[in-house]
Amino acid sequence: xxxxxxxxxxxxxxxxxxxxxxxxxxxxxxxxxxxxxxxxxxxxxxxxxxxxxxxxxxxxxxxxxxxxxxxxxxxxxxxxxxxxxxxxxxxxxxxxxxxxxxxxxxxxxxxxxxxxxxxxxxxxxxxxxxxxxxxxxxxxxxxxxxxxxxxxxxxxxxxxxxxxxxxxxxxxxxxxxxxxxxxxxxxxxxxxxxxxxxxxxxxxxxxxxxxxxxxxxxxxxxxxxxxxxxxxxxxxxxxxxxxxxxxxxxxxxxxxxxxxxxxxxxxxxxxxxxxxxxxxxxxxxxxxxxxxxxxxxxxxxxxxxxxxxxxxxxxxxxxxxxxxxxxxxxxxxxxxxxxxxxxxxxxxxxxxxxxxxxxxxxxxxxxxxxxxxxxxxxxxxxxxxxxxxxxxxxxxxxxxxxxxxxxxxxxxxxxxxxxxxxxxxxxxxxxxxxxxxxxxxxxxxxxxxxxxxxxxxxxxxxxxxxxxxxxxxxxxxxxxx
Amino acid sequence: xxxxxxxxxxxxxxxxxxxxxxxxxxxxxxxxxxxxxxxxxxxxxxxxxxxxxxxxxxxxxxxxxxxxxxxxxxxxxxxxxxxxxxxxxxxxxx
Numbered sequence: 001x002x003x004x005x006x007x008x009x010x011x012x013x014x015x016x017x018x019x020x021x022x023x024x025x026x027x028x029x030x031x032x033x034x035x036x037x038x039x040x041x042x043x044x045x046x047x048x049x050x051x052x053x054x055x056x057x058x059x060x061x062x063x064x065x066x067x068x069x070x071x072x073x074x075x076x077x078x079x080x081x082x083x084x085x086x087x088x089x090x091x092x093x094x095x096x097x098x099x100x101x102x103x104x105x106x107x108x109x110x111x112x113x114x115x116x117x118x119x120x121x122x123x124x125x126x127x128x129x130x131x132x133x134x135x136x137x138x139x140x141x142x143x144x145x146x147x148x149x150x151x152x153x154x155x156x157x158x159x160x161x162x163x164x165x166x167x168x169x170x171x172x173x174x175x176x177x178x179x180x181x182x183x184x185x186x187x188x189x190x191x192x193x194x195x196x197x198x199x200x201x202x203x204x205x206x207x208x209x210x211x212x213x214x215x216x217x218x219x220x221x222x223x224x225x226x227x228x229x230x231x232x233x234x235x236x237x238x239x240x241x242x243x244x245x246x247x248x249x250x251x252x253x254x255x256x257x258x259x260x261x262x263x264x265x266x267x268x269x270x271x272x273x274x275x276x277x278x279x280x281x282x283x284x285x286x287x288x289x290x291x292x293x294x295x296x297x298x299x300x301x302x303x304x305x306x307x308x309x310x311x312x313x314x315x316x317x318x319x320x321x322x323x324x325x326x327x328x329x330x331x332x333x334x335x336x337x338x339x340x341x342x343x344x345x346x347x348x349x350x351x352x353x354x355x356x357x358x359x360x361x362x363x364x365x366x367x368x369x370x371x372x373x374x375x376x377x378x379x380x381x382x383x384x385x386x387x388x389x390x391x392x393x394x395x396x397x398x399x400x401x402x403x404x405x406x407x408x409x410x411x412x413x414x415x416x417x418x419x420x421x422x423x424x425x426x427x428x429x430x431x432x433x434x435x436x437x438x439x440x441x442x443x444x445x446x447x448x449x450x451x452x453x454x455x456x457x458x459x460x461x462x463x464x465x466x467x468x469x470x471x472x473x474x475x476x477x478x479x480x481x
Numbered sequence: 482x483x484x485x486x487x488x489x490x491x492x493x494x495x496x497x498x499x500x501x502x503x504x505x506x507x508x509x510x511x512x513x514x515x516x517x518x519x520x521x522x523x524x525x526x527x528x529x530x531x532x533x534x535x536x537x538x539x540x541x542x543x544x545x546x547x548x549x550x551x552x553x554x555x556x557x558x559x560x561x562x563x564x565x566x567x568x569x570x571x572x573x574x575x
Contacts, residue, residue, distance in 0.1 A: 092559050158487045294524070320568060322559035324561075335496040338550060339495075339497045349507055371531035373529075
């Protein structure tokens with residue numbers, strides 16, 4: 001068994017027993033990546049020399065000492081490129097560490113490798129990367145999901161022990177489901193966004209991709225906490241996210257939202273998630289039906305709010321201070337042409353939509369109205385959480401779809417996020433974990449079940465996820481590569 | 482669909498040059514998205530306050546103290562053009 005197939009916890013056990021060293025972990029990653037990534041294309045860049053130098057002096061007594069962590073290429077790591085998978089940032093070198101990177105370093109981890117994504121984290125398939133798509137490790141003709149598709153694929157393919165991604169409308173959970181790994185979006189405000197290239201600031205949150213639920217807790221423990229550099233990170237005590245792992249589920253109540261079990265879901269996904277609910281009952285949890293009545297509006301609210309915020313955030317890419325600059329002698333032309341040459345089609349589409357819904361005369365009808373419906377969506381969750389500890393539902397309405405199937409049909413692509421978006425709008429935490437397989441055209445494709453937890457209750461959420469994981473073992477399945 | 486939606490004009494607001502082909506395509510694709518968004522009109526929001534953020538945070542203060550950040554050299558390291566410690570852009574005043 002190769003070192004790279006280990007979870008973080010297993011790797012750390014090897015370090016402690018002396019069976020393996022951090023340098024050997026980097027060597028194993030290099031071999032695995034050399035053998036596989038030409039076909040999977042999960043990484044945009046990787047710097048083995050820097051990683052090996054850090055591994056040589058790693059202190060394995062630290063919480064993540066010597067553990068390499070892959071990083072979505074939208075999080076700044078000092079001295080490394082950070083492209084956001086966009087041509088507009090080609091040649092840019094980060095001049096600082098994002099707070100999550102400083103925290104990883106302080107915990108002894110080795111930030112290693114830059115993972116592919118949809119350009120500026122806009123997409124659900126990683127096909128919007130300016131540098132080529134990432135393949136799903138279970139079937140190269142299919143997408144890994146998105147936007148953090150590279151992070152999900154490298155973890156699923158054992159090209160990484162774990163990775164960081166970002167989730168604005170499902171960009172951690174949906175690719176985790178499609179690739180068969182664990183993906184956690186922490187509560188909004190739990191993790192600092194400082195150094196994350198902003199997409200939609202009121203929705204973005206950084207979180208882990210891991211092989212096990214325990215690892216997700218270990219990583220969350222390190223990256224969580226108030227940061228003075230991000231005033232939206234809240235001063236809420238950081239509880240140990242692994243504290244409740246192993247406790248039984250007696251008295252735990254899970255809600256199945258009737259609006260999430262609808263026609264149009266792939267029948268194999270529906271069956272697997274219903275089977276997961278049954279399994280939870282066998283573990284002692286109580287399953288009740290709940291209602292999130294404004295669910296049908298979540299996608300609309302999201303694509304107004306997220307594009308509005310994106311159009312403002314992406315205004316900074318104008319060719320002046322960094323990034324691509326068009327050659328022209330007129331300043332206004334320089335802005336408009338730098339952006340035209342640097343941004344890809346999906347980013348342009350979203351900038352146009354976002355600019356429109358914020359523009360004079362349309363603000364009230366679109367943006368303000370969407371913010372009000374967002375309030376109703378949040379209230380749905382608040383009410384549901386008066387009855388249940390967590391909500392259980394599919395992560396994605398279907399398993400991984402074929403590349404090219406919907407890359408030119410934005411509305412169809414946007415509906416891929418139908419079950420993950422509301423969690424961001426409500427600002428709470430959610431996790432996707434493997435719950436079985438679909439067989440499509442003779443290929444086995446992972447299915448993910450999503451658990452949405454109460455705000456700030458990541459420890460409870462992971463307890464519930466862990467009980468399922470440990471009693472089923474789906475997480476041990478790996479693609480044949 | 483909103484018949485006021487004009488991609489060409491919106492692109493000017495966004496400082497984004499689009500080709501005629503892009504304008505035509507986005508007009509139809511985003512028109513479709515806006516039609517979907519129209520369903521929000523059905524929701525009664527007359528008594529609902531807007532949510533701008535998941536956590537209502539107001540006036541986060543910190544001490545007004547200077548602290549080390551980027552050097553001038555660091556700031557300029559990614560600039561497409563710089564000279565004499567400044568970022569150079571096309572001239573805006575004749």
